[in-house]
Amino acid sequence: MAIPITSIKKNELSPEEIKQQKLAELQSLIAEQDQALNKIFEITGELDDAGIFDALQAMIKAKENLAQIAVDQASREPVTNLINHVLKATGVLSSIDPAVTEKLAIGIKKGLDEAELYRENGEKVGVYQFMMALNDPDINRAAKFGLDFLKGMGKELGKE
Template identity: 55%
Template sequence: MAAPITSIKRIERTEMEIQQEKLADLQKLIAEQEESLQKIMEITGELHDIGALDALQAMLQAKEKITGIAVGQISREPVTNMLNNVMAAAGALTEIDPATIQKLTKSAQRGLQEAEQGIKQNHKTSALQLLKSVNDPDINRALTFGLNILKGMGKGLDTPAE
């Protein structure tokens, strides 16, 4: 039977040994990733040749000035109006049923396809044909839909804005 362990010796490595181990690990990693490192070096060389690295370095050195210009441009009235409009449109879209939007989008796509076919035929519509087309169920459905949209918009325009 073996003798029991009564003491544990802790081996402390010196700073030099730690550095040597790190260098060995780094050498191993470089050897494993040689192809990737070569590509990175080629890309870096190309960026240097076209002056992109100099431009990037200049941008980093002037970051405060660039930030000031960007903030100034973003705070201009047309940009803030655009951002407010985007947020309002996004808010409106969140209130609409996705199935309705999908149906409307598909209907518009089909309508555009038929419109393209009509353009290719180069057919003119007379006033009488226009009046008769109201009896076409598909056209009547689209007209009724459009009229209902206009009615709803009119009601919405009558109420004060929030």
């Protein structure tokens, strides 16, 4: 019968042995990935020839100056105005029912398609033809929508 195990000896590697083991793993990895490494070296060589690394190095050295320039540019009035416009427009757009926006967008597209069909015919529209066109239910609906839009916009513009 065997002798029972009373202690476990842990085989600890010395720092030199760990270093040798890691070097062996790295050599194995390099041997397996030689094509990929060759491509990486080729790409980095081309980047260096193009001066990209020099530019990156200069940018890193001047990082504080670049950060200051970026902050100065971002705080200019036109940029802050643009940011404010985007925020306000986003707020307005988010308050509109998406179904209404979709219907309006489809209507605009159909209107542009229709206008493109008759754009080149050269006919002049007279006042009588314009008034008669209002009898067309589609034109009347669009004209009414436009007038209602103008009324709503005018009400808002009249507020202090």
